[in-house]
Amino acid sequence: MLRHFDTLIELFEAFPTEQHAIDHLTAIRWRNGRFCPLCGNADGARIGTLTGSNTHKCYVCRQRFSIRVGTIFQDTKLPLRKWFVAIWLINAHPKGIASTTLAKDHEGWRDRQDGRHGNHGAPRRVAGRCGREHSHQQP
Ligand SMILES: [Zn+2]
DSSP, rough: OOOOOHHHHHHHOOOSSSSHHHHHHHHHTTOOOOOTTTTOOOOOOOOOOOOOOOOOEEHHHHHHHEEHHHHHHOOOOOOHHHHHHHHHHHHHHHOEHHHHHHHHHHHHHHHHHTTTTTOSSOOOOOOOOEGGGGOOOOO
16 A cells, blocks of 8 residues: 555555545555544444545544644644655655755656746755655655
8 A cells, every 4th residue: 555656656646636646655555454543443333434535534532634643744734645745756866855955856846747847946955855764754
């Protein structure tokens, strides 16, 4: 389920839309069955999905939630696809990637996604550097 992508092109092809990325995260999170991240209810029959949306509802605690709740993506509005690209870029550069490079790649990616190639001004500058050496995760 956790596929390896050799190139960014492969990643784009695997996730042509945001819904593909949401479906992928859903498949990973609920690979052992549905559960509520808010109350811990693990009875999948008591968790519904609102028609035509990515909003789920727990019939135990009566709360609604998205698949992002309880993940590192919870408090961000950045689309999952962009996160996947950022994660891929960081993993593709084992010695670290300058956040400015990440920002430039993001700008180029956004232009391609929008079907525009015009100049949107200078790439957004973000200070600092990010990479595996700063991560707390084990390889
Ligand atoms: Zn619940």
